Amino acid sequence: MSADGKESKSGFRAWLDHRTGLDSLLRHTLDEPIPGGAKIAYVFGSGLLFLFLSQIVTGVFLAMYYVPSADHAHTTVAYITKEVTGGSFLRSIHAYGSSAIIIVLLLHMTQTFLYGSYKGRRELVWVAGCVLLALMLGMAFTGYLLPWDQKAFFATTVGTNILSEIPWVGNGLKELLRGGTEMGTLTVSRFFVLHVFVIPACIFAFVAIHVYSFRKAGAAGPATEDPVSPKLPAETFYPKQLVMDMGFATLIIVLLGLVAYFWPMDLGPRADPADTQFMPRPEWYYVPVFQYLKYWHGSTALLGILVIPGIVGLLLVGLPFFDRSLERRPWKRPISVGLFTIVLLGLAALGVSSYRQDMRNPGVAAQLRAQQEATKEFMNAKFEPELSGSSLSAQNVALSNPEAAKGKEIFEAQSCNACHGDNGVGTAAAPKLVGVGAKYDAARIAALLNTPSAKMTAGGMPPVQLKDDEMKPLIAYLQSLN
Ligand code: HEC
Structure with a gap:
C-alpha cells in the first residue's frame, strides 16, 4: 500500500475498494x-x-x-x-x-x-x-x-x-x-x-x-x-x-x-x-x-x-x-x-x-500398562472394514433368517437384552452373546439356558423355561449372532 494509493490503484483494486472498503479496513x-x-x-x-x-x-x-x-x-x-x-x-x-x-x-x-x-x-x-x-x-x-x-x-x-x-x-x-x-x-x-x-x-x-x-x-x-x-x-x-x-x-x-x-x-x-x-x-x-x-x-x-x-x-x-x-x-x-x-x-x-x-x-499401574499394550496391539493390527459382530450385521443376519428373526423377538420379550444388550452385544451386567454359536453347539446352549451355570445364576440370570417352538428360534437367533 503506497501513500498515494488512490492514484496508483488499478481498475480492479479501485472497484473492489469502492465496493468493500477493503483498503481502509486493511489499513485500520x-x-x-x-x-x-x-x-x-x-x-x-x-x-x-x-x-x-x-x-x-x-x-x-x-x-x-x-x-x-x-x-x-x-x-x-x-x-x-x-x-x-x-x-x-x-x-x-x-x-x-x-x-x-x-x-x-x-x-x-x-x-x-x-x-x-x-x-x-x-x-x-x-x-x-x-x-x-x-x-x-x-x-x-x-x-x-x-x-x-x-x-x-x-x-x-x-x-x-x-x-x-x-x-x-x-x-x-x-x-x-x-x-x-x-x-x-x-x-x-x-x-x-x-x-x-x-x-x-x-x-x-x-x-x-x-x-x-x-x-x-x-x-x-x-x-x-x-x-x-x-x-x-x-x-x-x-x-x-x-x-x-x-x-x-x-x-x-x-x-x-x-x-x-x-x-x-x-x-x-x-x-x-x-x-x-x-x-x-x-x-x-x-x-x-x-x-x-x-x-x-x-x-x-x-x-x-x-x-x-x-x-x-x-x-x-x-x-x-x-x-x-x-x-x-x-x-x-x-x-x-x-x-x-x-x-x-x-x-x-x-x-x-x-x-x-x-x-x-x-x-493400577499394571492395568494401565495392559491398556497401553492393547492399544499398541490394535494399532499394529490390519484395518478391518466392518467389525464382525457389529450389531448391524447381526441384525441383518437375524432378519434374513425367519427363525432367527422370531428368536430375536423372544430374546427381547424375555428381557435377555436387559443384561446382554440389544443384539447381544453385552453390557456391564452380562457378557456379549455374539459368537456363542461358535463356542457351544445348539444342545449345549439349550442345556445352559435350562440350567444356568453357577456363574450365570450369580450374575442374576434366571433359568429359561420355554416350549420347544420358542426355544428353537431363540437358539437359532443366538447362533446367528456373529
Ligand atoms: C439378570 C441378567 C441376565 C439376564 C436377564 C439374562 N442373562 Fe444370560 N447371562 C448373564 C450372566 C451374568 C452370564 C455370564 C456368567 C459368566 O459366565 O460370567 C450369562 C450367560 C449367558 C450365556 C452363556 C454365555 C457364555 O458365553 O458362556 C448364555 C447363552 C445366555 N446368558 C443367554 C441368555 C438368554 C437367552 C437370556 C434370555 C432368556 C439371558 N441370558 C438372560 C446374565 C443374564
Missing part, C-alpha cells in the same frame, strides 16, 4: 498502534487464532470420513488412521492441536494477567477471553469421545457422571448430554453436533467480541504503561509485530508437525461397554481436575464440585471488576498475582500427584 487493521512497540510477549493471542484456524481446516478433512454413530465412529477413525494417505498425520495434528491450544491459552492468560492488561476499561476483553477458555475446554471434552475407543468411552462416562452429583438438575443434565441414561449412538451424535456446530459457532462469536473490544480499548502495552491514556511512543502493528506473530505461528506449525510425524496419535480398541476393568485417564490438561474430584465424596461433594469451582470461576471472570486499581506492575500487586500463582501451582501439584498415585499402586 495493520496500523493498530502498540504503545512501547512490538514485543514477543504479545504473540500468544494471534497464535491462538492461528491454532483455531488449523483445527478448523484439519477438522473439516476429518469430518469427510467420520460417521458419528456408536456403530461406525471407531471404524471410520481407524480407517482415517490406518488407510487414508496422510490420515494419521492429519488426525495427529488435530488431536495435538487441542493440547497446543491449551498450552498457548495458558501462556496468553498468564501474560495478560501479569501485565495487568485487563485493566482500564478492558473488562469485556477479559470476560470474553474467559468464555473462550471455557469453550475451548468444551471442545476438548466433546472431541475426546468422538473416536469411540476404550479411553474415549470410559473417560466420557466418568466425565458425564460427575454432572449427576449436581442436586436437582444433575441427572437431567447428564441425560440431556448423553441422549439417554446410557452412552450410545445418541451420545456420539450429540457430542459431534456440539463439537462441530454449536461450540465453534460460539467461539466465532466470542472471538469477534474479544478482538473487537480489544481494538476498541487499544493495546495495553508494557506493564509500566498507563492503561487508559498511554504515554509511551507507539509503533504500528505492521510490520514488526506482524512478523513476530507470523514467526510464532511458523514455530507452532513446525513443532506440531514434528510431534505429529514422530509420535502419531494412537487409537485404542473399540469401546466395549461390558469391560469392567478399564481405567480411564483423561488428557493431561484434565488430569488436575480428575485428581481434584477424587477428594470429594458424599456430603462434601457439593462443596468440591459446585461451590469451590464456582468461587474460583467467579474470581477469574470477575477479576477486572474486583481489581479496579490502575496499577499494572506485577510486583506491586501481591494479592492477585499471589492468588493466580497459587491456583496454577495447585493445578500442577494435583496433576503430579495423580501420576504418582497411579505409579505407586501396582494393580
